Amino acid sequence: MAGTKGTKTIRDMVLSLAVIGAVVACIYVFIPHDETATPVKRVNYDVELATAKRAAAYPVLAPKGLTEEWKPTTVRFNGAERDHWHLGFQTPGEKYVAVEQSTEKAAVFVDQVTRGAEETGKSQQIGADTWTRYEGPTYDALVRTDKGATTVITGSASFKELAQMAQALK
Structure with missing residues (x-):
């Protein structure tokens, strides 16, 4: 009798796992899900931009006229410690x-925000401004210094998209 009790317990456990597996499979198959969707949350940066424009020691830039396909995702202004504006x-x-x-x-600033990108020796004219190109293992960048501040357009995007952002800055 003692031997059959252990067998029943193992059999019951295997049956329970099979039932749970069937329920999980049904949930996976019948509940809609989109594996290609990106969970990007759009942020509003109006308040931070206004704050940065009042507090920064340089003309703070933000894009105007980009299409809705450009999604603002991050915004920070650190005026107390670093006088650093970031808009992603x-x-x-x-x-x-x-x-x-x-x-x-x-x-130091360019190295930090581009994650080690290096100057290529090439420049690019965008509107009235000349930007220096940087290339790196993680991010590429367009860089210019004006009115005491360094502006860096950086990221994993192509130079074409970096230039689109630079063109939109006001």
């Missing part, structure tokens, strides 16, 4: 682009 976007091609501005030492 997901591009229409689902890549990342950020606008970074600061009065920090340019070489």
Whole structure:
């Protein structure tokens, strides 16, 4: 009798797992889900932009006129410690682009926000401004220094999308 009790317990456990597996399979099959959807939350950066424009020691830039496909995802202004403006976007091609501005030492700031990108020796004219190209293992960038601040357009996006962002800055 003692031997059959152990067998029943194992058999009951296996049957219970089979039932749970069937329920999970039904949930997976019958409940709609989109594995390609990106859980990107759009942020409103109006308040932070107004604050940064009042507090920063340089003209704070943000894009105007980009299509709705450009999704603002992150915004920060650290005026107390670093005088650093950050505004991040997901591009229409689902890549990342950020606008970074600061009065920090340019070489250190560019290295930090581009994650080690290096100057290519090439420049690009966008509107009235000349931007220096940087390439790196993680991010590429367009960089310019004006009115005491360094502006960096950086991210995993192509130089074409980086230039679109630079063109939209006001």
